[in-house]
Amino acid sequence: MTATAGDEESSGAVRVVGRRSLLRASGALAASMLVRGGASAEGAAPPADHPWSQSIGAGVVDRPYGKPADAEAGVIRRNVPWLTAGTESSISFSPLQDLHGIITPNGLFFERYHAGRPDVEASQHRLMIHGLVERPLILTMKDILRFPSTSRIHFIECPANGGMEWRAAQLNSLQFTHGMISCAEWTGVKLSTLLGEVGLKKEAKWALVEGADGAHMTRSLPLEKCLDDCLVVYAQNSEALRPEQGYPLRLVVPGWEGNVSIKWLRRIKVGDKPWYTREETSKYTDLMPDGKSRGFTWAIDAKSVIAFPCPEKPLGGPGLYEIRGLAWSGAGKVKEVHVSTDGGANWRKAELKEPVLSKALTRFTLPWRWDGGPALLESRVIDETGYVQPTISQLRKIRGTNSVYHNNSIQTWQVKADGSIFDVQTG
Amino acid sequence: MFRPADWRGVIGALGVLVSMSAALAGERGPLGYGRAPTAAEIAGWDIDARGDDGAGLPLGKGDVARGTDVFAEQCAACHGTFGEGEGRFPKLVGGKGTLTGDRPEPTVGSYWPFAVTLWDYINRAMPMPSPHTLPTDDVYALTAYILSLNDIVPDDFVADKDSLPKVKMPNHDSFSWTDPRPDTVNKPCMSNCFDPKAIQIVSTAEGKNLTPRTTGPLDDMQPK
Numbered sequence: 001m002t003a004t005a006g007d008e009e010s011s012g013a014v015r016v017v018g019r020r021s022l023l024r025a026s027g028a029l030a031a032s033m034l035v036r037g038g039a040s041a042e043g044a045a046p047p048a049d050h051p052w053s054q055s056i057g058a059g060v061v062d063r064p065y066g067k068p069a070d071a072e073a074g075v076i077r078r079n080v081p082w083l084t085a086g087t088e089s090s091i092s093f094s095p096l097q098d099l100h101g102i103i104t105p106n107g108l109f110f111e112r113y114h115a116g117r118p119d120v121e122a123s124q125h126r127l128m129i130h131g132l133v134e135r136p137l138i139l140t141m142k143d144i145l146r147f148p149s150t151s152r153i154h155f156i157e158c159p160a161n162g163g164m165e166w167r168a169a170q171l172n173s174l175q176f177t178h179g180m181i182s183c184a185e186w187t188g189v190k191l192s193t194l195l196g197e198v199g200l201k202k203e204a205k206w207a208l209v210e211g212a213d214g215a216h217m218t219r220s221l222p223l224e225k226c227l228d229d230c231l232v233v234y235a236q237n238s239e240a241l242r243p244e245q246g247y248p249l250r251l252v253v254p255g256w257e258g259n260v261s262i263k264w265l266r267r268i269k270v271g272d273k274p275w276y277t278r279e280e281t282s283k284y285t286d287l288m289p290d291g292k293s294r295g296f297t298w299a300i301d302a303k304s305v306i307a308f309p310c311p312e313k314p315l316g317g318p319g320l321y322e323i324r325g326l327a328w329s330g331a332g333k334v335k336e337v338h339v340s341t342d343g344g345a346n347w348r349k350a351e352l353k354e355p356v357l358s359k360a361l362t363r364f365t366l367p368w369r370w371d372g373g374p375a376l377l378e379s380r381v382i383d384e385t386g387y388v389q390p391t392i393s394q395l396r397k398i399r400g401t402n403s404v405y406h407n408n409s410i411q412t413w414q415v416k417a418d419g420s421i422f423d424v425q426t427g
Numbered sequence: 428m429f430r431p432a433d434w435r436g437v438i439g440a441l442g443v444l445v446s447m448s449a450a451l452a453g454e455r456g457p458l459g460y461g462r463a464p465t466a467a468e469i470a471g472w473d474i475d476a477r478g479d480d481g482a483g484l485p486l487g488k489g490d491v492a493r494g495t496d497v498f499a500e501q502c503a504a505c506h507g508t509f510g511e512g513e514g515r516f517p518k519l520v521g522g523k524g525t526l527t528g529d530r531p532e533p534t535v536g537s538y539w540p541f542a543v544t545l546w547d548y549i550n551r552a553m554p555m556p557s558p559h560t561l562p563t564d565d566v567y568a569l570t571a572y573i574l575s576l577n578d579i580v581p582d583d584f585v586a587d588k589d590s591l592p593k594v595k596m597p598n599h600d601s602f603s604w605t606d607p608r609p610d611t612v613n614k615p616c617m618s619n620c621f622d623p624k625a626i627q628i629v630s631t632a633e634g635k636n637l638t639p640r641t642t643g644p645l646d647d648m649q650p651k
Contacts, residue, residue, distance in 0.1 A: 074642045074643060076645075078639060078640075078641065078645060078646070079639075079645070080639055080648070081639065081646060081647055081648045081649070082637075082648050082649060084515060085505075085514055085515035085516045088555070089555075095641070097641070114552070115552060115555065115558060128464055128468070128469070128472055130464065130469050130473070135454055135455065135456055135463065136463055136464050136469060137456065137461045137462070137463065137464070138461055138462055138463070138464040138468060139460065139461040140461070143460040143461040144460075146458075146460050147458065147460060168629075168630035169630045169631050169632045170632055170635060170637050170638075171632055171637055171638045172632035172633060172635070172638045173638050173639075173641050175641050176638060176639070176641075196456070196457060197456030197457060197458060197460070197461075198456060199456065208475055210472075210475070214552065214555075214558040214559075215551070215552045215558065216474065216551035216552060216558065216559060217552075218475060218551070266472070267472050269473070269475065271477075273477065273479070273480075274604075275475055275477045275478060275547075276477065276478025276479055276540070276541050276544055277475075277478065277544060277547065277548070278544055278545075278547065278548035278552070281478065281538075281539055281540050281541060281544050281602070282533060282535075282538055282539050282544075285602070287526060287531060287533065289527065290527065291526040291527040291601060292601045292602070292603065293538075293598075293601055293602050293603070294602075294603055294606065294607070295602050295603065295604045296604050296605070296606060297606045297608065298606070299606065299608070301608060301609065311632075311641075312641050312642075338615065338617070342623040342626075343623055343626040344620060344621075344626075345619065345620050345621055345622070345623035345626070346617070346618045346619065346620070346623075347615075347616070347617045347618070347620075376626065380613070380615065382615060387609055388612075388613040388614070388615050389613065390611035390613045391613065394611045394612075394613055395611060398610045398611060399610070402526075402531050406608075414628065414631065422631055422632060422633045423631070423632040423633075424628045424630065424631040424632070424633075425628070425629055425630045425631075426626050426627060426628055426629060427626075427627055427629040
């Protein structure tokens with residue numbers, strides 16, 4: 001008699017029930033069966049059950065805040081120890097190679113401190129607005145939370161992102177060549193609302209924004225930008241800012257270099273001229289090859305990078321892959337991204353993944369059949385103003401190699417025949 | 428239900444009322460949250476000194492001799508006895524003529540465009556372990572000392588709110604304050620842009636031994 005497929009399944013089910021009865025009948029036998037079951041599951045999961053499928057899991061609030069899976073413990077911010085004298089005035093890098101979307105988890109958002117991370121007591125924190133205003137104002141956090149609120153998604157990038165690569169390819173890692181960028185949903189009050197509350201005098205043209213950290217970090221900002229799209233925020237990705245990101249209050253200046261988005265914001269002074277602070281004279285200025293320097297270069301130019309594959313994520317062998325990457329522009333939305341697999345000789349248009357937001361990270365993908373031969377992967381973004389991401393040679397022709405900041409050049413990843421990936425520059 | 432449009436209405440209506448009565452009331456904004464700071468509260472936080480004209484510099488003064496002592500006590504551990512720098516902490520002196528070279532050394536003397544900025548930065552951010560704790564006169568004295576180390580002022584210089592804005596810094600005229608970007612033009616060619624065989628790899632991070640670990644524990648690579 002020929003058994004049907006259904007019969008086989010039901011007889012299998014009977015056998016399983018029978019085995020379970022045996023397990024219940026004998027503790028010693030049950031233990032040996034479990035060991036055998038675990039061993040047989042290795043390498044070929046279905047149809048075997050793993051131990052986690054044969055036991056009851058932890059209850060809710062076992063981890064009241066939550067944490068990533070144990071195997072993801074290596075997905076963390078990292079720093080380059082040889083870069084700075086200590087960690088208090090330093091930067092950490094976001095692990096872009098392990099992130100899959102445009103939102104950076106709060107615990108992985110890159111850090112930049114000028115005098116270490118202060119742990120500010122929110123109940124004692126105040127924001128003062130004064131200077132060329134009609135009505136100077138001092139606000140508690142409770143006051144600030146009452147204002148009409150706004151949420152927007154924006155990236156923040158340190159202008160030194162890629163700064164170590166001005167002279168040559170140096171760091172074999174996406175995290176370290178591009179990780180000084182992160183992107184989040186910010187919630188707070190429009191700066192224009194706060195400035196409306198104090199009333200601007202007619203001579204008012206600039207604002208000095210100051211933090212409550214040990215650096216009393218300050219930058220000058222033109223009022224047009226303050227009134228355009230700046231936000232004074234208390235929340236990041238829906239939860240209160242973390243201390244690393246300016247708890248309880250920070251400024252977000254969309255599309256401009258990260259250091260102007262003052263953290264632990266405590267003071268806004270309105271004036272008629274810029275202040276020429278240390279950060280905008282000796283630090284965040286661009287040194288040109290003729291010895292001249294550019295000050296007030298705030299905007300982040302359009303930039304993109306391939307995030308898979310990358311040095312940390314090599315290829316496993318010839319076949320079809322999806323090249324994935326991130327693109328952004330301080331001038332608005334990403335319009336197009338092109339990808340080359342032959343070092344820029346030929347390009348294909350990548351697919352942009354929704355949402356495509358202004359001054360936010362945008363994901364792009366392109367299918368690629370790797371034949372196992374050497375390849376040079378590059379991506380190139382065009383933003384909505386028509387600006388095209390330059391090559392490193394084009395940048396160097398104008399700015400030399402000492403400008404440190406605003407290296408938005410096309411990145412080249414070299415693919416070797418074994419699938420390993422290296423950071424290179426071509427000429 | 429309260430919608431964003433209602434906020435605009437409230438803010439708009441209150442704005443008109445308040446702008447008419449602001450001169451009389453003098454303390455309430457359209458929404459009325461918060462309060463006016465006292466003069467003492469403003470004075471306590473109004474610490475900035477403006478680089479180009481010294482607006483905000485307080486009364487007080489300090490000379491080079493006093494600065495020598497304060498520097499030895501508060502600054503030399505990181506910046507070296509004569510501002511030459513220590514470890515990877517910044518040099519404050521030297522670097523003259525290096526800005527067009529292969530290894531620029533941007534220091535107070537070689538790079539900073541305004542002397543008042545030095546006062547402002549020392550006052551707000553130094554000494555690093557205990558920022559904004561120095562007496563005003565000591566901040567003036569340190570400013571005088573660092574300027575004299577750079578041969579910008581004579582040894583008998585006294586720094587105060589009148590003298591500092593008049594100091595002409597050597598690199599003052601090398602800064603432009605308008606952004607000339609975009610400064611590159613990349614034409615988006617799509618196919619056969621050049622012969623791929625002509626491409627040469629001119630630099631690679633492979634084997635440079637500069638990259639910290641990206642898996643496992645945090646790296647503690649020492650300065651190179």
